[in-house]
Amino acid sequence: MPKPQPNELFTALRAGDTVALSRAITLVESSRAEHRKQAEVLLQLCLPYAGRSFRIGITGVPGVGKSTLIEQLGLLAIAKDHSVAVLAVDPSSRKTGGSILGDKTRMEKLSVHPRAFIRPSAAGTTLGGVAGSTREAIILLEAAGYDLILVETVGVGQSETAVHSMTDLFLLLLLSGAGDELQGIKRGIMEMADIVAVNKADGDNVIRADQTRMDFKRALHLFPPPASGWTVPVLTCSALTGTGMEHLLEQIMDYRTFVNSNGFLERNRSRQLQYWFHESLQQQLMNQLTERFPDDVEAASQAVLEGRELPSAAIAALLNRLFSR
Ligand SMILES: Nc1nc2c(ncn2[C@@H]2O[C@H](COP(=O)(O)OP(=O)(O)OP(=O)(O)O)[C@@H](O)[C@H]2O)c(=O)[nH]1
Ligand SMILES: [Mg+2]
Known part of the structure; x- marks a missing residue:
């Protein structure tokens, strides 16, 4: 059976289909890259609601x-x-x-x-x-x-x-x-x-x-x-x-x-969004860095472990190098 596309899942879950809802949750729980892309499309469709x-x-x-x-x-x-x-x-x-x-x-x-x-x-x-x-x-x-x-x-x-x-x-x-x-x-x-x-x-x-x-x-x-x-x-x-x-x-x-x-509900929710934005920013930056530049990250990490550099300095140098490439 072919996997339903994000827009099909969206239509079905909006219509009260709980099987589609379960599948949709499974999709956002998945960490596989292709699932992640689909999950993001689905979530974007859901966001207005x-x-x-x-x-x-x-x-x-x-x-x-x-x-x-x-x-x-x-x-x-x-x-x-x-x-x-x-x-x-x-x-x-x-x-x-x-x-x-x-x-x-x-x-x-x-x-x-x-x-x-x-x-x-x-x-x-x-x-x-x-x-x-x-x-x-x-x-x-x-x-x-x-x-x-x-x-x-x-x-x-x-x-x-x-x-x-x-x-x-x-x-x-x-x-x-x-x-x-x-x-x-x-x-x-x-x-x-x-x-x-x-x-x-x-x-x-x-x-x-x-x-x-x-x-x-x-x-x-x-x-x-x-x-x-x-x-x-x-x-x-x-x-x-x-x-x-x-x-x-x-x-x-x-x-x-x-x-x-x-007004606290609204204020609290925007604070929460801010928090999740920062969490997500950190997480994604970290993932991108370690996936795309594993050797550079490893070298910086070694410098810290061997006591040659402080973490903050090693990271600043690493980022400088990567951003100026
Ligand atoms: N006497 C009594 N027992 C209760 C009450 N509420 C729950 N129990 C019993 O306490 C036990 C644990 O209940 P759960 O609802 O599973 O507790 P929980 O906090 O969800 O447990 P976890 O999910 O494992 O953290 C069960 O045997 C319940 O029947 C209550 O108000 N009075
Ligand atoms: Mg429980």
Whole structure:
């Protein structure tokens, strides 16, 4: 079967064809040069339809209940006439590939719902690669008409920063009754959160969850207020029983209204575009240099490794030489 061309994929995904949408995402995830060219044509076609969704990043330690919560929240949002797409950025699961099955089973009802689309974790290259393609996948999902996009990320390392820099709202999930030392949640991640929810507030955990909620509310006072001007709410919920989910969705929509009306949403998005422009500039310059001038790059690198030159000087000399050719 011949591979569909970018314009065919575009027409099909605009018409709601989810098979075409899946293929389109696979295409932007590919690092092969010919795929990359096609992906760029496709993304360019989609660009006029991008930016119309509300993008939510969801983070928290493994097992906190992100996928379970996405299932609940997604179904609730659909009941309120939204259409929901889910992406996962999960560099840790690449070895086993286990999360693909896991995500689908955790989101049993959502994954079969006609107004939902779930794309399990990308099996791929570096985090940078995964993050870049996730960003592009968001554009495809928006062109396909999804108005709520949920991006799940595991609470490790840089994936938070990457997801934070491509979403409008960052939701931090915490475990109840494990409040000591702020559960090892890094300060930087706390600072990114627009909403904090203590999950698993059910059964014997209800009281402890509320204690955790108060602890975190106090802890949040120690951080500088968010640039959006929004007061970060700390809630309790149970993704298992559904308790608190309505309230969480309300808070999400309140935040959306808030940042829409004070202009922060737009400012934040243009800052994000700026960030991705610079990231991409660095990445592409680097790739071009190492592909086209491998010997020169290697020589400069050797000079640094042998202690003959400082990195900045070696690179300045390298660039001078290349640009004056
Ligand atoms: N009691 C209780 N269990 C929950 C709740 N939410 C999730 N769980 C359970 O916690 C386990 C992990 O849930 P997941 O939704 O897979 O958690 P996750 O954060 O997506 O995990 P990773 O994707 O591996 O990082 C599952 O067994 C869920 O059934 C909750 O609100 N209450
Ligand atoms: Mg999960």
